[in-house]
């Protein structure tokens with residue numbers, strides 16, 4: 295009697311093992327696709343570049359609020375969003391510092407500063423460089439957030455389009471991602487995008503950019519744009535080759 299029960303238990307044990315194994319085999323093609331895609335996120339490095347810093351304040355609004363501080367605040371918020379999603383994030387600066395300090399007798403500080411940012415993107419082996427800036431115009435009515443890309447870099451363009459689509463969900467007048475002539479974007483070795491998060495010459499937009507919850511909204515849109523542009527199931531695309 296005891297033996298029969300044991301056999302029955304053994305049979306039930308085998309049956310449940312078969313069920314579990316069968317279920318795993320059934321799920322395998324799905325898991326195979328999802329798990330590597332998730333783990334690849336951790337291998338992808340995004341370089342966030344809050345424009346200006348230190349001696350270089352960038353542009354400013356009528357109240358004297360500096361672009362460099364807005365750029366940095368938004369970049370920190372983007373980093374928090376991306377890190378939560380398992381993306382590896384490196385920043386060109388984490389505080390109010392310039393990347394190329396003023397050196398008496400050595401001109402070209404601006405170019406040296408940009409070169410330092412480019413070198414950071416290359417040494418971090420970043421797939422994307424996302425540079426955050428604020429715009430300024432003599433036309434006081436001009437407003438809106440625009441993502442710029444280098445027209446010869448299709449990966450950068452795709453990223454800019456993705457970010458623009460998300461930004462358009464939160465701005466009153468939709469804008470178009472645009473090709474731009476920027477030294478930073480034309481560099482080989484990574485795919486760069488410059489996001490102008492608004493005009494400090496526009497009083498309403500400038501006031502919004504001072505608010506932490508608005509900065510959070512902008513950061514969320516940019517992070518979503520980056521995440522949507524990330525390669526998940528496809529092979530990791532290599533950064534654009536050197537422009538001729």
Ligand SMILES: [Zn+2]
Pocket residue numbers: 345346352353361426427428
């Ligand atoms: Zn700027």
